[in-house]
Amino acid sequence: MDRIHLGRRQFIKQMATASAALAAASTLPGCMSLMGEKSTYDISLAQWSLHRRFFSGEADPMNFAQIARQEFDIGGIEYVNQFYKDTLSEALVQDLRARADRENVQSLLIMVDGEGALGAPSESGRKQTVDNHKKWADAAHGLGCHSIRVNAQSEGTWDEQRDRAAEGLVMLAEYCEPLGLNVLVENHGGLSSNARWLSQVMETANHPRVGTLPDFGNFVIDQEAGETYDRYRGVRELMPYARAVSAKSYAFNEQGEETTINFQRMIDIVMAVGYNGWVGIEYEGDKHSEAEGIRLTGDLLRRIKANRA
Structure with a gap:
């Protein structure tokens, strides 16, 4: 792909915000609020929160x-492939759907790992990775x-x-579009954890079905080198393209506040773009049990939501 000039990048970024709102109104349970509608969120559960148990x-x-549903009274779930x-x-798949329907739980997305690099150096490598993802789509x-x-990657x-990542994402999005699916990229290590780079990927892809989580x-961009990106700046830069949000948590104090991440500040950033959708609990700490970590994260998200009402 050709390099996009700065002026075009800025234009696409502005259009991405508007198109995200339109896509939300027409294809999703709700991502960007419509004009005059107060933004809010529902709470979902990422399956990785229970990875040790599984x-x-x-x-x-x-x-x-x-x-x-029965242990945490949560009505939206995010699977891990x-x-x-x-x-x-x-x-x-039919069995999983039937089980979710019985519990009145919405299946929201599948987190796909281990299927290759969508930004592989060769075109054939990117095509193979797209093919690997099709079964999960x-x-x-x-x-x-x-x-x-x-x-x-x-x-x-x-x-x-x-450019390679954008090309792979667009190829996969073209397969997913007739299925009514979005292709969402998470900040998940390497350059993807550099929100400036990932924002440029979104602008370069410029596809209505490609977004962020x-x-x-x-x-953490490079753990060995100690290279990180400011988490609050990163979420702020990625939210214009967001179709889902992952509320990562690690540990809580006696007051029920997350001790690593300022959740109030994060939710304020999420809501600032008019987000209307799901915020997924993803407890990844070891201070608390998985069940306790999930409950503490959910309780904090509910308190913040109630205070915004």
Whole structure:
């Protein structure tokens, strides 16, 4: 892809905000509020919050919807493909959907990992990665999700990685568009955790089905070098393209406040763009049990929401 001049980038960024609002009104449960509508959010549960329980065999991933509703009274769920990669089939998808329907739980998205680099150096590599993702897009469609969450790994210079990742995302979005699915990129390590770079990827892709899933915590660009990106600036820069939000949490004090991330500040940033959608609990700490961490995160999000009402 050709480099886009700064003026065009600024124009596309402005248009992305408007198109996100239009897409939300027409294709999603709600992402950007319409004119005069007060923005708010519902609380969902990312399956990764329970990864130790599922990986250990203590719980069956097939019961995710039941756990979300009966243990935590949460009505929206975000699947992780790792728990189904060895058993994926049409019958499994139908079973998962039936279980979610029984619990009155909405299936929102599938987080897809381990299927290759969408920004692979070669065109053939990018095409293969897109092909690898198609089965998860089909599964997401079968579950009634609005999106799949993908990664934007690449190699090369800043510009090369930007253009390669954008090309791979557009290729996948073209497959997902007839399915009514969005392709969302999370800040998830490497250059994707540099929100300025990921924003440029969004502008370069310039596709109505390509967006972001800002995560409150994933802003480590290079762990060995200690390179990070300011989390508040990062979420602010990614929100104009957001179709989902991940409320990453690690630890809480006795007052029920997250000790690593200022949740009030984060939610203010999320709401500033008129976001109307789901905010997903993704507890990833070890100070509390998974169940306690999920409850503490949910309680904090509910308090902040109530105070905004």
